[in-house]
Amino acid sequence: MGTLILKGNIIHTPQKDKFECHENAYLISKDNSIVGIFDSLPEEYKNEYVYDYGNKLIIPGLSDLHVHASQYVYCGLGIDLQLMDWLGTYAFPTECKYSDLDYAKVYYEAFAESLAKNGTTRAVVFATKHVEGTELLMDILEKHKIAAYVGKVNMDMFCPDYICEDTKQSIADTERWLKDTIGKYKMVQPAITPRFIPTCSSEVLKAMGELAKKYDLHIHTHSTEDIGEIEISLGRYKDFPSDGHVYDSFNLLTDKTVLAHFIFPTKEEMELIRDRGVTIAHCPQSNGNVRAGVPPIRQLMNMGVKVGLGSDIAGGYSVSIFRAMADAEYLSKIRWMETGKEDTYLSVPEAFFLGTKGGGSYFGKVGSFEEGYEMDAVIIDDSNLGTHLDNFSLEQRIERVIHMADDRNVVGRFVMGEKA
């Protein structure tokens, strides 16, 4: 890897409420560790190659903390179906098809390409229950340089027979898959991924907690997404006050856990996940699409809970983390109105922070250009957004990118110190 030098207009959010901008500056890393940002090229680097991006923007890599790779094929569909109809019409029948590796290859390739094109450098990904399909997805993500935690899904109850796993098989398959994939890739790692409480028996949840501990693994699941879902969970676990407490009883809440949604947490549940060091994947587009609810993101942030953004394909229909930033702002304004202006809405830098450093910290020192951070960067050409039309500041240019950019604006990507 060695030294990497990028030149351009550098923008990041070391602090969540303020853009730090460096016009026409140098971003330098050594062996995937940021050295610093410099106004002029330090003498010792005079002979190194410089990627000169001129007037373009250089921002940290974007992190997608919750996405279903298998559902990419039908994103944008079933938007007005009820959740259970949507699962029955699209999610479950589609996931079934990933037993066919030829099918899986086509759609997982399309998924990975789409993430890369949109500037995502890190992702936490649901595959399906299929071991071979999941391993294929991991190969494909590695090839496309998406640094990812990927999960073979566990689901051994409360779902149609054609997709339901046998409990013992689910556990055995998971360990077989872990042995196949731990340490196999540079950028991709397995994550324990029970679908959610309703579709997982206690035996599976217990085994997943044990496997996570045994192999020191990341954990990815849904929590507290929907009133109906919570009722089902707590109908089964009558002595527990919340989804979070159920997961905790199976040792599934650690500082390597990401929980998607978290829309209706109790106060005790919020404190519990904060104390466990859990990260929340906030998926604003999906929360509205599936009519789940409006999560208390400001309260979580104020309590010191770690929060990042998720596209939640295909509950969400856009893989773009810029779009997730904009949607997070929008939904936070709804929350602001709903709470009588108590939960203040997200500022633009805060939304950007959630999609970069906020989500990135789930992966370690990722999502910022501070010293010692990994070298994940995205190059943005915003010239088609009309910035030639007026003299916008860098703060204004990144604000327009967040709200108006698409994959055409993403013209370069660096992941873990490698050019992608």
Place this chain on the structure above:
Amino acid sequence: MGTLILKGNIIHTPQKDKFECHENAYLISKDNSIVGIFDSLPEEYKNEYVYDYGNKLIIPGLSDLHVHASQYVYCGLGIDLQLMDWLGTYAFPTECKYSDLDYAKVYYEAFAESLAKNGTTRAVVFATKHVEGTELLMDILEKHKIAAYVGKVNMDMFCPDYICEDTKQSIADTERWLKDTIGKYKMVQPAITPRFIPTCSSEVLKAMGELAKKYDLHIHTHSTEDIGEIEISLGRYKDFPSDGHVYDSFNLLTDKTVLAHFIFPTKEEMELIRDRGVTIAHCPQSNGNVRAGVPPIRQLMNMGVKVGLGSDIAGGYSVSIFRAMADAEYLSKIRWMETGKEDTYLSVPEAFFLGTKGGGSYFGKVGSFEEGYEMDAVIIDDSNLGTHLDNFSLEQRIERVIHMADDRNVVGRFVMGEKA
């Protein structure tokens, strides 16, 4: 104009809750009046030229019922500012610049191009207070084949001195502009456009009502957008129960009126505007961005009020009416949750209807392919949306277009029977 024949996959919503789809069919118009949709080409047209769009989609033209042309230059900015800060930082200082026709030409051209690229065929447009700038905008819209009602804005109080009009001058300028522009264009017409109650004196509102009547004109303004705005309005008009009743007292509510927003109407106000035949421009992106509120669109539709969609650039940051459809769905789901599931959320065909036939009916028989409708059509190439990846139905293809398309997917436009 004569005969126009388009061949392809034809989709429209004659009824608001259902897509009507015709695979590989012919859409025929004569002198800008739709003759019909045919599975095969009728004998009498055998010698006519056919625009053959193969597997592409042919949909009605998109209507934007509320957009500020002068604000296009800064859309995507100030998203987290308070409304008054936003007006003071961006809206008013920018609008001032349109006294300079060189400046106006650059930004109005960019605005019109953007509308055309995104498939908008009809628009109801705020210009600024400047007569010459407004006429230039009308020239430019005519050139780009955007059929539009355009307004020179009236604002003679409650705004900064540098942008405020003298009352008599405001009225005189308006009549001068009307005399210049009535009947001048094929596609573009002037509309009476008082900014909103707070910035218009009673004298101006009275004169605008009289001018609208004298010249039989369309009327465009904001109403009932914000709690603060309503307080200002009704603080001045203490005997009136609502914004709507104030406008009505000046004869500004007619079947040629479009009111933007309408977020907090009283029941009586809703009945009043329905009885007057007023159209509501629903601007879902803007309503969230500026934290105005969540309007009762379902109630308005159920009462028989005419409703279409508006981008409200730059309260909204996207000119795409597809995006407005998706945002309308999303916001309607928030409303559904807020009202305890009483106000049912929009179905996908209903969202499409609002952006085509719903908004189009403000312009007459526009926005559908029924017999006798005007020939406004948009050609959509959705091949980059992954429709090659699976065998989607036409209903599924248009659903994906609504949620995932951008200007790349708009590959042709017909307006009032002319190829644009």
